[in-house]
Amino acid sequence: xxxxxxxxxxxxxxxxxxxxxxxxxxxxxxxxxxxxxxxxxxxxxxxxxxxxxxxxxxxxxxxxxxxxxxxxxxxxxxxxxxxxxxxxxxxxxxxxxxxxxxxxxxxxxxxxxxxxxxxxxxxxxxxxxxxxxxxxxxxxxxxxxxxxxxxxxxxxxxxxxxxxxxxxxxxxxxxxxxxxxxxxxxxxxxxxxxxxxxxxxxxxxxxxxxxxxxxxxxxxxxxxxxxxxxxxxxxxxxxxxxxxxxxxxxxxxxxxxxxxxxxxxxxxxxxxxxxxxxxxxxxxxxxxxxxxxxxxxxxxxxxxxxxxxxxxxxx
Amino acid sequence: xxxxxxxxxxxxxxxxxxxxxxxxxxxxxxxxxxxxxxxxxxxxxxxxxxxxxxxxxxxxxxxxxxxxxxxxxxxxxxxxxxxxxxxxxxxxxxxxxxxxxxxxxxxxxxxxxxxxxxxxxxxxxxxxxxxxxxxxxxxxxxxxxxxxxxxxxxxxxxxxxxxxxxxxxxxxxxxxxxxxxxxxxxxxxxxxxxxxxxxxxxxxxxxxxxxxxxxxxxxxxxxxxxxxxxxxxxxxxxxxxxxxxxxxxxxxxxxxxxxxx
Ligand SMILES: [Zn+2]
Numbered sequence: 349x350x351x352x353x354x355x356x357x358x359x360x361x362x363x364x365x366x367x368x369x370x371x372x373x374x375x376x377x378x379x380x381x382x383x384x385x386x387x388x389x390x391x392x393x394x395x396x397x398x399x400x401x402x403x404x405x406x407x408x409x410x411x412x413x414x415x416x417x418x419x420x421x422x423x424x425x426x427x428x429x430x431x432x433x434x435x436x437x438x439x440x441x442x443x444x445x446x447x448x449x450x451x452x453x454x455x456x457x458x459x460x461x462x463x464x465x466x467x468x469x470x471x472x473x474x475x476x477x478x479x480x481x482x483x484x485x486x487x488x489x490x491x492x493x494x495x496x497x498x499x500x501x502x503x504x505x506x507x508x509x510x511x512x513x514x515x516x517x518x519x520x521x522x523x524x525x526x527x528x529x530x531x532x533x534x535x536x537x538x539x540x541x542x543x544x545x546x547x548x549x550x551x552x553x554x555x556x557x558x559x560x561x562x563x564x565x566x567x568x569x570x571x572x573x574x575x576x577x578x579x580x581x582x583x584x585x586x587x588x589x590x591x592x593x594x595x596x597x598x599x600x601x602x603x604x605x606x607x608x609x610x611x612x613x614x615x616x617x618x619x620x621x622x623x624x625x626x627x628x629x630x631x632x633x634x635x636x637x638x639x640x641x642x643x644x645x646x647x648x649x650x651x652x653x654x655x656x657x658x659x660x661x662x663x
Numbered sequence: 664x665x666x667x668x669x670x671x672x673x674x675x676x677x678x679x680x681x682x683x684x685x686x687x688x689x690x691x692x693x694x695x696x697x698x699x700x701x702x703x704x705x706x707x708x709x710x711x712x713x714x715x716x717x718x719x720x721x722x723x724x725x726x727x728x729x730x731x732x733x734x735x736x737x738x739x740x741x742x743x744x745x746x747x748x749x750x751x752x753x754x755x756x757x758x759x760x761x762x763x764x765x766x767x768x769x770x771x772x773x774x775x776x777x778x779x780x781x782x783x784x785x786x787x788x789x790x791x792x793x794x795x796x797x798x799x800x801x802x803x804x805x806x807x808x809x810x811x812x813x814x815x816x817x818x819x820x821x822x823x824x825x826x827x828x829x830x831x832x833x834x835x836x837x838x839x840x841x842x843x844x845x846x847x848x849x850x851x852x853x854x855x856x857x858x859x860x861x862x863x864x865x866x867x868x869x870x871x872x873x874x875x876x877x878x879x880x881x882x883x884x885x886x887x888x889x890x891x892x893x894x895x896x897x898x899x900x901x902x903x904x905x906x907x908x909x910x911x912x913x914x915x916x917x918x919x920x921x922x923x924x
Contacts, residue, residue, distance in 0.1 A: 385692075401718065402702070404790065408783065413699075417706035417714070422698065424707065446725050446793045451717065458712050476798065537873045537882075609695040626697050636695045 385639040388520055388567070389430040391423060392635075393437050394601030395471065395628035397444030398456055403629065414631035416456070420463045422633055427464075430637075432518045435464055438601035439471025439528065439573035444629070452477055453485045461490035467513055469526030469571035470495050471601055478539040479503045494526035494571060497551035499544035512555045514563050520640055523559030526571040527552055527588070529602060548574060548583055549591050556594035566640065570595045575603040576625050589613040589621040597622045597636065604628035610636055725790035729899060730906040733913040737781035739832055741823035741842070741920040745778055746834025748914035749894075752901040753802060754836045757866055757890060760900075766888050768804050768866035769852050770837030772815065773894075774876045776830040777868070787902060787912060796895040800868040806886035809859045814880035816840070816847055823920055830876075835919060842922045868894055 402415035427433050437460065442453045453474075460468070470493055474482055483504045486493070493509040500506055515522045527548040531540045552570055559565045570588070577586045585600040593616050600623060610624035626634035708714060736745040754771040757764070780794045807815065818833065820842055825831035838857075841849040850857035867881065869889070874882040902912055 400714075402706070406783070408781070412702045415700065415706060417709065418700045418704040420707035420709070421705045422700065443797055444794075445797075446721050446790065447717070449793060449797065449799070450721060455712075455714070455717055459709060459714070462709060462712065533874060533877050533879075536870050536875060607697060609697060622693070622695065624695065624697070631700050633698045633700060635698055636693055638693045 385641060386432070386518060386520060387430070388432045388434060388517060388522075388638045388640065389426065390569070390597070390599075390636045390638065391426065391433060391435045391633055392599045392624070393419060393626055393630060393633060394573075394599070395440040395604055396437070396456070396630045397440055397473065397628060398442060398448040398453075399445055399629040399631075400447050400455060400459060401445075403631075410629065410631060414629045416459050416463075416630045419630050419633055420459065423463055426635075432520070433464075434466055434515070434517060434522065436524070436569070436571060436599055437465055437468035438571045438599050438625070439469045439526075440473045440601055440628075441468065441471070443473040443476045448476075452481060454488050457485055457488040461488065465491040466515060467492050467494050467510075467524055467526075467571065469493065469573055470498065470509070470528050471573040472529055472531055472534045475531065475535045475539050479505055479541070479543065483508060494524055495528055496525045496555050497527045497546040497548050499546060500542075502542040502544070505543075512559060514559065514565060520567060521563070521565045523556075523563055523565035523568045524571060525552060525555040525559065525568070526573075528573045529575065548572075548588060552588060552592050552595065556592060560594040567597070567638065568595050569597045569599060572598050572600045573602045574600065576600050576605040576607075576623070577603070585623045585625070586611075586613055589615055589623050591616055592621075593617045593619070595621055598624070599634065600625040601628075606632060607634075610634075725788060725793065727789045728786045729789055729792070730787050730902040731911050732782050732784055732787055733911050735781055735784045736912075736914060738775040738778050738829055738834070739916075740775070740826045741832050741922055742916050742918070743775065743832060743834065744914045744916060745781060746773065746775055746832065747836065747916065747919065748782075748912070749773060749778060749898065750834045750836035751914070753894065753897055754866055756892065756897040756901060757802060757804070761890065761892065764890060766804050766890060767864065768837070769863045770835060771866040772819075772838075772871070773834045773867060774830070774871055774878070775832055775834055776876055777870065778834070782912070789899065792895060792899050792902075796898060798870065798895075800870045800894045802866060802890045802892045802894055802897060803869050803872045804888040804890065805865050805867060805872055805881055805884040806888075807863050807865055807884060811880045811884060812859065812863060815865070815878075816850070818878060818880070819920070820845055820847065823922060832920075839919045840921070842920070843924065848923075 396416060399414055400416045402412050403410040405412050423435060441456050442448050447455050486508060492513055494513050495509040496511050500509060512523060512525045530545050556568050559568050572585050574588060575584050577584045585598045589598055590613060604627055605625040606627040607625055610622040613621045613623050615621045624634045626632040736748055737743060738745050750771040750773050758767050778795060779797060822831060822833045823842060837853055839851040840847055871878045872881045872887060
């Protein structure tokens with residue numbers, strides 16, 4: 349009863365907010381100061397591919413750019429300015445520099461732990477040393493891997509990853525799920541022996557429903573290594589957003605897509621989903637600042653304030 | 664109690680007032696702007712895990728110059744200089760440098776998607792070869808029957824017509840193909856015309872042998888002979904070897920796959 353009421357009210361508020369969107373950016377700044385909205389800063393990476401250091405200075409495309417050590421100093425800087433920071437990754441942490449060949453991913457996971465990552469999902473290249481190689485270095489990760497659509501129950505990774513995670517940051521309840529790509533044809537079969545792939549859309553809907561209705565989360569984030577968008581009808585972040593409900597934000601990877609900012613996509617219930625991706629090689633850090641109403645602790649309407657564009661990823 | 668009722672009324676009034684307010688204003692908002700990681704940002708040293716020691720060790724090993732390239736080499740479709748270079752040296756490595764293995768291959772097939780970066784003109788460092796071939800892929804030899812061979816040839820035809828991405832085309836060595844109207848008009852293995860009644864041995868990587876990059880036909884090969892040689896090690900060894908003979912790295916297009924109208 350209580351729940352359905354609040355649910356209806358929420359829908360209503362969303363609708364009114366959509367209506368008010370027609371009035372461009374109606375005094376949102378002055379209003380936010382009056383209302384004391386709660387702010388959550390989400391930072392994210394994907395496909396860092398073992399780029400601990402900046403790219404070599406003689407690199408043809410990205411000379412001297414990127415690097416986890418630089419992302420780390422930027423995250424530190426943002427943490428000193430923002431109270432609520434949530435740092436996430438969307439997979440393919442491994443493979444791409446000799447650090448991985450030499451140290452098997454241990455160093456990447458140690459760095460990410462020190463940077464304070466709250467979670468990641470697995471990309472196809474995180475299987476490059478097999479399920480065995482991944483579980484051998486997993487102890488160095490002080491953050492969980494959230495893999496909702498890989499069934500690891502018949503492998504070494506049994507009970508070592510999470511189906512979903514609920515976090516409470518400043519009384520904002522955040523639910524996180526994670527979907528990975530079909531490994532067939534992408535990864536050497538022996539490397540993912542025993543791993544069962546489950547349909548990402550069904551899985552995402554299933555766990556998003558649990559997170560929304562059972563766990564009462566105010567915000568639901570889906571980490572995804574499906575890829576941003578394809579010209580054929582392969583499942584992608586855009587398709588996932590369109591065919592699911594209850595998900596507010598998809599943090600993607602795999603296609604190494606540089607976006608200036610998150611895209612807004614309508615879900616199956618015609619509600620907004622934000623879809624973002626931050627290139628690759630630690631060349632970009634995805635950033636979203638979400639403002640929650642203090643009384644309800646949920647996003648009522650997302651209004652793109654569209655300011656300071658200067659960091660547009662041109663790469 | 665009365666007090667509770669009053670309290671409920673107050674809450675109701677506040678709520679109504681609040682909802683009315685909502686009709687006029689956007690209650691919440693977001694901003695989104697992704698940030699480039701450029702060289703204005705400082706690097707964090709991670710001294711607590713002694714990252715510097717790892718960096719020094721990696722840099723010492725990886726900055727070593729193995730040889731020099733005469734030209735820039737990259738993948739291509741239907742044929743690319745980089746693909747020609749890598750498949751040629753792979754076949755040479757198996758057939759000429761590792762005779763003690765007792766395994767020979769008739770031709771070599773790799774994938775352009777696996778050759779991750781071009782080789783620039785000039786110095787080739789060990790790092791460059793790790794960038795080019797980061798994966799621990801092992802060279803393996805597969806025995807192909809007629810149907811697998813046909814599927815492979817169809818795959819090569821299909822990929823040879825593509826030219827949109829770095830993954831287009833199939834790098835081959837030891838085999839020459841002439842393609843016209845989506846059909847093979849001539850095909851030589853070394854100097855002999857292809858004979859579908861023959862069994863051929865193809866050199867590839869374990870990744871492709873297991874059906875990677877959608878080369879599903881390789882999965883069904885009954886005979887699979889591992890060589891124990893990593894493709895990356897083969898590349899490094901070959902370019903170091905020719906450097907010792909004062910030979911620079913070079914390769915060319917030679918029409919091994921040709922499409923005509
Ligand atoms: Zn990937």
